[in-house]
Amino acid sequence: MANFEEKATQTLFDKNHITEEQFESIRAYRGLNLFSIHNELKFLLYLSMLLFTSGIGILIYQNIDTIGHTAILGLLLSVTLVCFYFCFKTHPGFKKDEVPFPNPLYDYLVLTAVILSCTFVGYLQFQYQTFGTHYGLATLVATIISLFCAYYFDNKSVLSIGITGMAAYLGISADPKHIFENEMIDNTYLSYVGLAFGLTLLLWVLYTAKINLKKHFNLVYLTFSQHLIGIACIVNLCNDFWFPFGFVLGVAFYYFYNLSFQIRSISLFIFTVLYGFIGMNIFFVRVLDSIHFNDFFEIFIFTTPFYFIGSIIGFIKLIKHFNKKTSDDSIR
Amino acid sequence: MTAYDKTLLDNVYLEEEANRLKKSGFISAEQYQSIQYQLPRLKSHNNIFFRIGLFFLGCMLYSSICGMLSLFGLAIMDDAYLFFIYLFAVIGFGAKEFMSREMKYFGFGLDDSFILGAILALLIAVGLSFEENYSPNYLIVTIAMAIVSSVAYLRYLNLSLALLACFGITGSVAYFTFEYLIIGKTILPFVMLLFSGSCYFISKKKLQNLTAPYYYNGLKLAKGFCLILFYLAGNYYVVRELNFSLSEYYYYGGQSTEIPFALFFWAFTISVPVLYLYFSLKNKDRMLLWIGFLSLCFSIFTYKAYHHVLPPEAALTIGGLLLFAFTYFAIKKTKHNETGITFKPDRFADPNAFANLQVLVAASQFGLKPEVKPEESPMEFGGGGFSGGGSSGEF
Numbered sequence: 001m002a003n004f005e006e007k008a009t010q011t012l013f014d015k016n017h018i019t020e021e022q023f024e025s026i027r028a029y030r031g032l033n034l035f036s037i038h039n040e041l042k043f044l045l046y047l048s049m050l051l052f053t054s055g056i057g058i059l060i061y062q063n064i065d066t067i068g069h070t071a072i073l074g075l076l077l078s079v080t081l082v083c084f085y086f087c088f089k090t091h092p093g094f095k096k097d098e099v100p101f102p103n104p105l106y107d108y109l110v111l112t113a114v115i116l117s118c119t120f121v122g123y124l125q126f127q128y129q130t131f132g133t134h135y136g137l138a139t140l141v142a143t144i145i146s147l148f149c150a151y152y153f154d155n156k157s158v159l160s161i162g163i164t165g166m167a168a169y170l171g172i173s174a175d176p177k178h179i180f181e182n183e184m185i186d187n188t189y190l191s192y193v194g195l196a197f198g199l200t201l202l203l204w205v206l207y208t209a210k211i212n213l214k215k216h217f218n219l220v221y222l223t224f225s226q227h228l229i230g231i232a233c234i235v236n237l238c239n240d241f242w243f244p245f246g247f248v249l250g251v252a253f254y255y256f257y258n259l260s261f262q263i264r265s266i267s268l269f270i271f272t273v274l275y276g277f278i279g280m281n282i283f284f285v286r287v288l289d290s291i292h293f294n295d296f297f298e299i300f301i302f303t304t305p306f307y308f309i310g311s312i313i314g315f316i317k318l319i320k321h322f323n324k325k326t327s328d329d330s331i332r
Numbered sequence: 333m334t335a336y337d338k339t340l341l342d343n344v345y346l347e348e349e350a351n352r353l354k355k356s357g358f359i360s361a362e363q364y365q366s367i368q369y370q371l372p373r374l375k376s377h378n379n380i381f382f383r384i385g386l387f388f389l390g391c392m393l394y395s396s397i398c399g400m401l402s403l404f405g406l407a408i409m410d411d412a413y414l415f416f417i418y419l420f421a422v423i424g425f426g427a428k429e430f431m432s433r434e435m436k437y438f439g440f441g442l443d444d445s446f447i448l449g450a451i452l453a454l455l456i457a458v459g460l461s462f463e464e465n466y467s468p469n470y471l472i473v474t475i476a477m478a479i480v481s482s483v484a485y486l487r488y489l490n491l492s493l494a495l496l497a498c499f500g501i502t503g504s505v506a507y508f509t510f511e512y513l514i515i516g517k518t519i520l521p522f523v524m525l526l527f528s529g530s531c532y533f534i535s536k537k538k539l540q541n542l543t544a545p546y547y548y549n550g551l552k553l554a555k556g557f558c559l560i561l562f563y564l565a566g567n568y569y570v571v572r573e574l575n576f577s578l579s580e581y582y583y584y585g586g587q588s589t590e591i592p593f594a595l596f597f598w599a600f601t602i603s604v605p606v607l608y609l610y611f612s613l614k615n616k617d618r619m620l621l622w623i624g625f626l627s628l629c630f631s632i633f634t635y636k637a638y639h640h641v642l643p644p645e646a647a648l649t650i651g652g653l654l655l656f657a658f659t660y661f662a663i664k665k666t667k668h669n670e671t672g673i674t675f676k677p678d679r680f681a682d683p684n685a686f687a688n689l690q691v692l693v694a695a696s697q698f699g700l701k702p703e704v705k706p707e708e709s710p711m712e713f714g715g716g717g718f719s720g721g722g723s724s725g726e727f
Contacts, residue, residue, distance in 0.1 A: 004545040008349035017350070017367045018359055026358050029679065032671050035616040036678035040625075041666075043686055044659040050697065052652030058645035105663070115698050139700055156687070157694035165700040220691065270381040298403075305400055308393040312442065315389060319382055 049108045053115045076120045083113035098216050099154050110153045118142040136169045163224050191232045198228030230275035237282045246283040261325050335432040335487050343373035345545050356679035374438035386441025394449045417457040424450020474503040494550035498557045524565035532558035556619050563627045566600035569634040601631050
């Protein structure tokens with residue numbers, strides 16, 4: 001696009017939208033003809049980490065009875081410790097706000113170390129029952145390691161592993177794949193737990209925002225919380241005992257709606273609207289169903305286009321409102 | 333040729349450039365906002381979430397309009413249902429035309445749903461019109477798709493239409509070759525190679541001679557499409573399995589057999605990714621770099637599909653280590669380059685483009701799973717759920 005980009009800059013300059021100084025500096029920068037492979041190389045780093053840890057995981061899983069246990073454990077532990085050693089050595093230490101590593105390479109090293117140590121704990125538990133047969137203690141240990149690393153090394157990926165660990169301790173699979181496969185559907189108890197966990201995460205976010213602890217983590221927490229609450233409520237709306245969940249959904253998502261304006265997060269906003277819309281429709285259908293509306297089915301069909309036009313207009317209005325309120329039209 | 337107001341359309345591209353400049357820090361946010369207010373332009377949503385949301389709402393609106401008309405139609409006539417499908421198509425095209433001209437929508441989400449729905453309705457109608465003995469004539473359908481979506485792209489500039497046009501044209505050529513030519517099945521890969529190669533050079537030529545930015549993205553998409561098609565047309569795995577699935581033995585089960593010119597296809601599979609990567613770095617073409625990388629992965633997969641070298645877990649571990657070493661040295665080497673290929677983040681590209689994706693993949697790939705699931709075996713511990721699976725774009 002370079003050619004047309006330069007032309008567009010020229011036009012902007014001709015129409016007096018940018019100053020000559022800016023125009024010159026843009027021209028000079030483009031003249032350098034940079035070809036940055038920053039993102040690509042970082043992606044390759046991530047990929048290599050993914051391949052390596054997956055490979056190690058499968059290797060251990062398959063050879064769990066053949067190679068000596070101590071040999072595997074020793075190897076795993078030493079690799080993990082080496083990773084941790086480098087991380088601790090280069091990291092400036094814990095602070096309440098964002099502290100990135102001097103080199104992005106180490107972010108991936110932390111992730112590797114955490115995943116390997118989770119594998120280590122799991123292996124230890126599987127082979128020797130180190131943590132006893134108490135329900136979920138090993139998960140808790142792995143979770144604590146990842147949460148500690150997430151806060152110390154300031155790593156969002158590790159944090160998300162920690163959150164899934166907490167959920168796992170409660171019995172829910174909170175990773176994105178499982179949330180959307182939705183094991184909560186067949187298990188009402190789990191859906192209550194999911195709802196409670198989601199609300200707890202929300203409270204934790206409020207608390208951390210108050211004491212200024214790692215504010216940039218909030219979006220991760222909120223995303224987990226939002227999806228847990230949304231899906232748990234929608235699942236329960238379809239169950240026999242449904243009425244109160246409509247209100248829970250309404251209140252929670254009204255709160256999320258206001259929050260998305262505050263922290264200017266589009267993903268939060270859009271999923272709020274999405275869950276809200278789906279939940280509202282299910283709620284209406286349930287209400288109509290319970291007052292035996294079936295006799296007027298044809299009228300219902302004829303009004304659908306108007307209903308959709310109404311919702312489109314509403315949606316556009318919401319977006320406009322969002323763009324205006326956040327007063328940052330660059331939201332794309 | 334375009335349906336839009338020229339000045340408003342030009343301003344869309346100007347605003348995009350201004351936004352790029354703001355993001356890269358060359359102009360201030362206030363300056364960008366004043367540019368935004370001064371340039372009246374077409375209404376469009378560049379945020380993918382908004383656009384998808386409006387797209388779904390638009391689909392619902394379109395289908396509910398069609399449903400309502402069908403209900404009326406049920407009462408009036410019972411045999412002429414084909415007429416109604418054509419009517420739906422006309423409604424879709426009309427709505428898109430109206431939105432583009434009067435309501436100034438361009439890539440707004442709603443207009444996308446109407447034009448795509450209209451094309452779908454038209455294709456169904458064409459397929460039903462040319463059906464003989466309940467077997468539809470696919471060639472006519474693909475040709476109709478190619479023509480309609482090309483014309484629609486030239487008029488409305490939506491990128492999805494360009495992609496549809498690419499598929500339509502390729503589908504027509506491929507279908508014609510193996511259905512209507514006697515030796516079609518044998519020469520299909522070579523026809524596709526020739527087709528994609530020539531299309532690549534045509535689109536490249538057009539791209540160089542372009543004077544206005546309107547068709548730039550579409551041509552670039554066509555170029556990328558041709559590159560991918562070119563690689564796939566000559567890939568050993570694709571040729572062998574496709575050849576097998578088109579042969580009659582496919583229905584009896586069994587293994588795919590060796591293909592003629594195997595050596596040629598192997599050489600092709602190995603050399604093309606290397607050539608892509610080389611030329612991408614030489615010409616500084618980011619799209620080619622990604623396509624080259626993906627095709628390299630697919631080549632490795634192809635090789636592993638027919639030759640057993642290492643067990644997968646060892647391959648993963650060693651591959652990860654090798655990739656890490658390679659990347660490490662690449663970073664070291666390009667870290668201090670001031671011009672040309674460099675590790676320094678480009679001001680025009682977001683250095684954290686993959687950050688959210690990485691969080692998502694980490695959570696879904698390595699997320700801990702409950703040790704004991706209710707009513708399931710207690711033997712599951714997730715010190716890493718290595719069970720494959722991708723990510724769903726959530727952020």
